[in-house]
Amino acid sequence: MVSKKEIARRRTFAIVSHPDAGKTTLTEKLLLYGGAIQVAGAVKSNKIKKTATSDWMEIERQRGISVATSVMGFEYQDTKINILDTPGHQDFAEDTFRTLTAVDSVVVVIDVAKGVEPQTEKLVKVCRMRNTPMMVFINKLDREGKDAFELLDEIEQKLELNVIPLSWPVGMGKNFKGVYNIYYKNLHLFTPGKQVVEAGIRFDDIRDPGLEDYLGDDAERLREEIDLVKGVYPAFSKADYLSGKVSPVFFGSALNNFGVKELLDVFVEIAPPPQGRESDVRFVQPDEEAFTGFVFKIHANMDPNHRDRIAFVRVVSGVFRRNTNYLHVRQNRKIKFASPTAFMAQKKSVVDAVYPGDIVGLHDTGNFKIGDTLTEGEILHFKGIPSFSPELFRYVVNADPMRAKQLAKGIDQLMDEGVAQLFTGKQSGRKIIGTVGALQFEVIQYRLEHEYNAKCRYEPITLYKTAWFVSDNKEQLEDFRMRKRNQIAVDKEGREVFLADSPFALQMAQEKYPDIRFYFTSEF
Structure with missing residues (x-):
């Protein structure tokens, strides 16, 4: 058998969020703790040359966003941690969905001021479908934002998560004094601009009058809020977290390296080891x-x-x-x-x-x-790694006839990454690129020019959806192929695809050819 010790000491997780919630910054700080990097990249400013370690593609440096999933491994407290930093931008959601099939747990990052944003809702829904254990990190506490209780209610309503705070903030923005760690029962004081994290001050009982020495008038407010937390939320159960029933919540400021160590320490202790x-x-x-x-x-x-x-x-x-x-x-x-x-x-x-x-x-x-x-020889296929039907389409045209070979190779290789899909018209032979988001067209064009020395331009095409189709009824299939010959293309694997130019055209095809099965993800 494989060493159970090696399996037990591994943690593989993804960090997901809406763009700009601080996901890449949090990744950086986690890497600092693992000694994987010595200095954090300034992800906030595109002018600063030190960009985030996880954003290493040239276009990511220019735009200040993550467009590809980065994989990073490091050791921390005899635990091997694998972080998959995912693109937050919705145009790259497909890459993120696939990445979620490769992880055992997830950390969801939420901006304290903006609260739950649409992209976060989509990604959490995918995690819920898989019962993936999730932790929540509420970020940017050094800025003014929503009330902690209000934010927890919003997370419960919009993300449909049962939350349990394992840390609690003392103030926020200009009045942010620190975080009380409910799980470890200690207080961490916040000093603006200070990146060194000191050990927390132990308070087994927050009734301890010594709390006033550190928090002054805020001590009584913290006691009241912790009492309220304990009254409203159930006691934390590791089994409920591992089965995806509850999500622990932590507060902090990733940019100031505050609250990150608490999150990491608890994560190492409770997050699941590799799952089957x-x-x-x-x-x-x-x-x-x-x-x-x-x-x-x-x-x-x-x-x-x-x-x-x-x-x-x-x-x-x-x-x-x-x-x-x-x-x-x-x-x-x-x-x-x-x-x-x-x-x-x-x-x-x-x-x-x-x-x-x-x-x-x-x-x-x-x-x-x-x-x-x-x-090692067994015939099996792992399930649940989808390829979606694109939503946006363009004809791709060679802008430099001398570089046709480079363009063909570049498109071929970039399509294999799964960021977009290529369809070739059966009648016209024209190549169509389909993506889930508009930014991908820009990324493809940029990478073709800078990585393959090939130039392309796009031309518009009116397309509503692509649908893979199969049937056991040969007559219907032949009739469909003949009548729709100008609307049939093949994908990169040579499978036939129906190019529906409107919802009506797709509906009519489905009604007229009841024995043909139409699929909108390639998992069929």
Whole structure:
């Protein structure tokens, strides 16, 4: 069996939030505690050259947002922590949805002033569907914001989470004095601009008159609020958290490195170790002897000098070992990997053994696509790694005829990352790019020019939705293909797709051809 100790000491989680809630800043501070970086990047200013460690693509540095999921691993208190920092921007939600299939728990970051925002609602809904354990970090307490109780009510209503505060703020904005840690029963005082976190002052009983020495008049208010918290919210149960029934809440200011250590310490103590995954054949447990894993992300050009593609694989069971033959289930062939890598943002190091819960990067020459499974020989596929029907479409046109080869290669590789989808018209042969968000068109254009030395431009196309279609009724299928021949394309895998130009056109097709099944995600 795989070393249970190695499995038990791992924590793999994602940080999710609406853009600008402070997610990347929180990631930075967590990395500082793990000694993974020595200085935090100034993510707030695009003018400052020190950008966030997790935002390493050139376009991310320019815009100050995360557009690709970064994977970072570090050690803290004999625990191996793997953070997956996800894009907050809604145009990259698909990347985030897939990343959530590779983690065992989630930290949700909420801005104290803005409260629960739309993108957070969407992402939390995905986590709830999977019963993923969630912690909440309410950020930016050094600024004026919503009342703590009001914010907890908003989280319960909008995110449908049952919250339990494990820390509590003393004031906020200009009057922010610190945080009382309910879980560890100690008080942390806030000093603006001070990045060094000192040990908390122990208060087993907040009735202790010594509290006044630190908080003055705010001491009595803290006592009242803690009494109210204990009266309104149930006592924390680790079992309820692990089953996704309750979500612990912490308060702090990531930019000031305040409240982050408390969050990390409790996280290490209560967050789940690597969990098993459901496959199409059976449930796979992490402590099984045989290695299994799945590809949840592909990134082209992590090093533009070498044009390399990396497939990110979540190890589900067993131990992944270097230079060992593994079965690529979809292609039904054995592959071995000479230099599997572990990540610290874009810094990579070759590893010999990778345990359940860890993320390993495999150099890829075009063998992998998102959702692929690797095993030691067993035929199984892990479930639930979707590819969505795009919502926005453009014709893509070569803007430099001398660079047709580079453009074709660039589009081919970028589509493998899953940020967008490519459809080729069966009749016209024209290429159409479909995305979930408008910003992706910009990112694709930028990366084609800067990473592949190819230029493209876009032309408009009127499209409502794409739908994959299959049928056992050959007559209906042939009739549909003939009548809709100008509205049929093939995707990158050669599967036929119906290009519906309006909701009415799609509805009519569904009614007229009842034996044809139309799908809006590629998992069918």
